[in-house]
Amino acid sequence: MLAEDLELGNATYAVRGRVRDGLRSVEHLAAWLRDMRPRLGVTLTDADLRGTADDDLRLARELRDAVRALAATTTEGRDPDQDAVTTLNRHARRTPRWRELRTAPEPRMTVCAAGRPVEAALAALAEEAVGLFAGPLRHELRACHGPGCVLYFVRDTPRREWCSPGCGNRARADQTIIWPCGDHSTAKRRLGFVASRTPNSGAPSTSRQPEDPLPSQRTVATSPTLPPSPPRRRRARNAG
Numbered sequence: 293m294l295a296e297d298l299e300l301g302n303a304t305y306a307v308r309g310r311v312r313d314g315l316r317s318v319e320h321l322a323a324w325l326r327d328m329r330p331r332l333g334v335t336l337t338d339a340d341l342r343g344t345a346d347d348d349l350r351l352a353r354e355l356r357d358a359v360r361a362l363a364a365t366t367t368e369g370r371d372p373d374q375d376a377v378t379t380l381n382r383h384a385r386r387t388p389r390w391r392e393l394r395t396a397p398e399p400r401m402t403v404c405a406a407g408r409p410v411e412a413a414l415a416a417l418a419e420e421a422v423g424l425f426a427g428p429l430r431h432e433l434r435a436c437h438g439p440g441c442v443l444y445f446v447r448d449t450p451r452r453e454w455c456s457p458g459c460g461n462r463a464r465a466d467q468t469i470i471w472p473c474g475d476h477s478t479a480k481r482r483l484g485f486v487a488s489r490t491p492n493s494g495a496p497s498t499s500r501q502p503e504d505p506l507p508s509q510r511t512v513a514t515s516p517t518l519p520p521s522p523p524r525r526r527r528a529r530n531a532g
């Protein structure tokens with residue numbers, strides 16, 4: 293499971309080696325917020341989502357890129373990107389939020405915000421990211437090395453290597469291929485497997501698009517410079 297604090301930073305993916313921006317429009321952001329609604333720190337109604345504005349999109353993309361930049365420096369053991377730190381903190385304090393008691397029909401707590409709800413939800417996401425990068429879980433942050441994957445995840449077990457079971461399955465399947473020549477990396481690059489991997493850099497990234505298919509993170513061999521004989525797969529002993 294991906295850490296909730298990373299969800300916005302992971303609003304990105306790669307298709308056939310190309311990073312896609314899933315927050316390309318207000319509609320994309322509204323759809324992403326709708327999917328995330330049960331896990332957001334601020335309650336968003338349908339009317340709130342319909343009110344998603346261009347400025348929200350700009351804020352979301354800026355925050356997403358800051359989270360990814362910090363995830364990159366953290367996982368690579370580098371000093372934090374100070375521009376990203378400044379951006380993250382600015383987003384976290386953008387919209388004051390507080391909890392209030394409601395008593396009808398039953399006692400419950402509700403989160404209130406001074407600004408618009410979508411803006412407040414983004415600020416809450418920024419605050420959660422502050423908690424991640426400042427707390428002990430940052431040591432468990434990893435970049436997924438699944439074929440073509442550009443996501444980050446928080447390791448919940450010492451042996452976890454992938455953001456999802458799907459990435460693990462693709463990586464294991466990749467490892468079962470027997471390459472016909474000694475230079476495995478060259479053969480794999482020709483077939484597009486290595487080329488499909490987009491580095492988890494802090495570069496401006498992207499989000500999963502509502503209308504796009506799920507990322508098909510393995511590319512198909514189309515190069516005319518393919519090795520003379522195709523790779524063979526072992527039986528499924530190591531797969532799965």
Ligand SMILES: [Zn+2]
Binds near residue numbers: 455459
């Ligand atoms: Zn992955």
